[in-house]
Amino acid sequence: MKELSLAVLGGAAAAAVWWAVLLMRRRREKDVTGRRAQVCVVLGAQWGDEGKGKLVDVLASDVDIVARFNGGANAGHTLEVDGKKFAFHLLPCGMLHKRCLNVIGNGVVAHLPTMFDELEELGDPEALGRLAISTRAHVVLDSHREIDGMLEAEKGGGALGTTKRGIGPCYASKANRNGIRFADLKDGSVGEKVRAIRAFQAKHYPGVSEENVSRIESYAARLVAAGAIRDTVALIHEALDRGDKILAEGANAALLDPDFGTYPFVTSSTTTAGGVCTGLGVPPRRVDCVLGVVKAYTTRVGAGPFPTELDLDDNGPGHHLSTVGREYGTTTGRKRRCGWLDAPLLRYSAAVNGYDSICLTKLDVLTGIPTLKIAVDYHLDAEKLPRVHFPASLDDLARVQVTYVELDGWHQDITGCTSFSQLPSQAQNYVRAIEHHADLAVSWVGVGPGRRDIFVMPGL
Ligand SMILES: *[C@@H]1O[C@H](CO)[C@@H](O)[C@H](O)[C@H]1NC(C)=O
Numbered sequence: 452m453k454e455l456s457l458a459v460l461g462g463a464a465a466a467a468v469w470w471a472v473l474l475m476r477r478r479r480e481k482d483v484t485g486r487r488a489q490v491c492v493v494l495g496a497q498w499g500d501e502g503k504g505k506l507v508d509v510l511a512s513d514v515d516i517v518a519r520f521n522g523g524a525n526a527g528h529t530l531e532v533d534g535k536k537f538a539f540h541l542l543p544c545g546m547l548h549k550r551c552l553n554v555i556g557n558g559v560v561a562h563l564p565t566m567f568d569e570l571e572e573l574g575d576p577e578a579l580g581r582l583a584i585s586t587r588a589h590v591v592l593d594s595h596r597e598i599d600g601m602l603e604a605e606k607g608g609g610a611l612g613t614t615k616r617g618i619g620p621c622y623a624s625k626a627n628r629n630g631i632r633f634a635d636l637k638d639g640s641v642g643e644k645v646r647a648i649r650a651f652q653a654k655h656y657p658g659v660s661e662e663n664v665s666r667i668e669s670y671a672a673r674l675v676a677a678g679a680i681r682d683t684v685a686l687i688h689e690a691l692d693r694g695d696k697i698l699a700e701g702a703n704a705a706l707l708d709p710d711f712g713t714y715p716f717v718t719s720s721t722t723t724a725g726g727v728c729t730g731l732g733v734p735p736r737r738v739d740c741v742l743g744v745v746k747a748y749t750t751r752v753g754a755g756p757f758p759t760e761l762d763l764d765d766n767g768p769g770h771h772l773s774t775v776g777r778e779y780g781t782t783t784g785r786k787r788r789c790g791w792l793d794a795p796l797l798r799y800s801a802a803v804n805g806y807d808s809i810c811l812t813k814l815d816v817l818t819g820i821p822t823l824k825i826a827v828d829y830h831l832d833a834e835k836l837p838r839v840h841f842p843a844s845l846d847d848l849a850r851v852q853v854t855y856v857e858l859d860g861w862h863q864d865i866t867g868c869t870s871f872s873q874l875p876s877q878a879q880n881y882v883r884a885i886e887h888h889a890d891l892a893v894s895w896v897g898v899g900p901g902r903r904d905i906f907v908m909p910g911l
Pocket residue numbers: 663665666667669
């Protein structure tokens with residue numbers, strides 16, 4: 452594992468990128484306190500699968516703490532290091548960096564066997580020593596996973612397309628106030644608390660299997676022995692007092708947020724910037740910088756309205772995005788739905804999250820499409836919607852009429868480009884058009900699948 456941390460993009464390059472962001476932020480906001488920026492958040496800006504991993508990885512090589520604040524093992528990014536692939540579902544991706552402490556915050560839910568499997572896949576016996584799990588985080592039980600499957604089957608055609616990892620039912624237990632927390636694993640009360648929740652489940656979900664308490668206890672003993680269950684609120688505030696840099700890594704994406712997303716086709720935990728405060732115990736004023744990750748087009752998994760959706764089956768641009776972009780789920784193999792970039796969606800996402808800037812990913816996938824489109828406005832009942840307005844009603848969202856601008860495409864391979872000026876003029880125009888129509892500043896552009904296929908924009 453020693454070579455790993457060295458292979459990560461080169462510390463100096465990553466540090467330069469990181470500081471550039473912070474300087475940009477300071478120029479904009481004039482940090483009157485003179486305090487250097489410490490907390491930076493990376494969020495998915497669309498419906499997920501934007502490719503956050505690469506940006507998080509670039510930034511993680513220069514921080515002290517990488518923290519997850521929401522979701523469970525339903526996140527997913529793969530990092531490729533020295534030809535070896537690492538899939539991250541629950542663990543923060545700072546696990547690949549020897550000097551990083553990795554925090555699983557109180558807003559997260561974790562299934563113990565899944566977490567230990569993921570730890571083992573890292574092939575690093577010391578990995579557990581770099582992990583701190585909040586005493587206030589919730590434990591996903593096997594019964595939560597069973598209930599997830601039952602509920603999904605019951606919904607049949609109207610299924611939400613959940614990953615059946617028990618995440619929704621675990622957050623439901625949290626809200627019902629009979630959930631199991633990591634504190635319970637530490638203070639020895641887990642057996643009694645599992646009995647209580649099992650009594651509840653037996654009544655409301657008859658047929659759900661018994662929980663294997665001794666298995667939970669044996670995992671708990673390993674975590675306790677490693678000192679991994681911690682008061683992460685105290686830990687994070689001590690780190691802030693020391694001047695440490697913290698990268699908060701969001702799971703899922705803005706349009707999957709239970710409040711701001713396309714409800715009910717959403718996930719169960721806050722995926723937007725506010726989740727950093729509620730999921731880590733970091734106060735709003737301490738969040739210095741929010742970065743969005745935007746795919747150069749739009750994809751969506753599962754059901755629900757999708758205004759800029761393209762047909763995947765004809766030989767047109769939808770088919771191109773799906774095949775060239777390899778837009779299918781890594782675990783399920785399910786095809787993702789694909790469409791044009793949606794600026795009204797991004798303006799809404801930016802309004803909710805306040806992105807300082809964005810990382811535009813997978814621009815190379817557009818290579819070879821003769822004419823590109825960007826959605827610039829929605830009309831509903833012949834009336835143009837305000838600049839920041841995304842319909843809450845899915846019926847309305849399904850009915851919106853989309854206005855597009857058309858731009859010339861390019862055919863040159865851009866995967867080797869290391870700067871904006873190397874892009875063909877049409878690709879430059881496309882990036883600038885996104886900034887213009889979505890009111891966003893692009894700071895990074897991803898031009899290929901490799902970890903180095905990303906460059907910083909001029910004037911950052
Ligand atoms: C419970 O888990 C333990 C491992 O911790 C295993 O040895 C045992 O067979 C399991 N019991 C049941 C009933 O599955």
